[in-house]
Amino acid sequence: MVDLLGRAGRLNEAQKLIRNMPFEPDAATWGALLGASRIHGNTKLSETAAELIFEMEPENSGMYVLLSNLYAASGRWADVSKMRLKMRNTAVKKVPGYSWLEVQNKIHTFSVGDSCHPDRDKIYAYLEELYLKMKR
Known part of the structure; x- marks a missing residue:
């Protein structure tokens, strides 16, 4: 549901759904929100979702790359470098x-x-x- 709402651009509703779930959201749930916020260019929400995912799954290279690509699309090259450095420092590798x-x-x-x-x-x-x- 988070993915569907997010892809439709209803990011606030997707975020509200996550907050009101009767259980703790997992990394996949936050990943759906991260992907949707990237599609719709909501960098702030992407960063929030990514940080929560990094806490749950620090070895998940896909989320680092997704956020890095969002920064690149926004021309935030310093943040792209920081993300790549964070991957290197935590020994996270992108599988080709x-x-x-x-x-x-x-x-x-x-x-x-x-x-x-x-x-x-x-x-x-x-x-x-x-x-x-x-x-x-």
């Missing part, structure tokens, strides 16, 4: 995302900056070609 692709019954995995794939030159050439087509 992977894409998987199956071609002729063989699975290929890729991550950001991956340069190990044997067909990388062909792949990057094709991506460049697609990029140019999209620009036109």
Whole structure:
């Protein structure tokens, strides 16, 4: 419900729902509010939700990255640096995302900056070609 209200931009109602729940909200509940407040550009509410999540789950890298991205979108580069430093000081690491692709019954995995794939030159050439087509 918090997620639905938040995505609809009804952040005050989502926050009121959290306050009036008959049990203590968990990190996922605050994470829903954090995500919604990021979508709607409510930095203050994002910071409040993030701080509560950091207390509950200090190792949750996703929340650090989410708040850092919010700061970056707002041009608050000093706060981005502080967030990255906080991650480093608490030994929190962002697990890289992977894409998987199956071609002729063989699975290929890729991550950001991956340069190990044997067909990388062909792949990057094709991506460049697609990029140019999209620009036109």
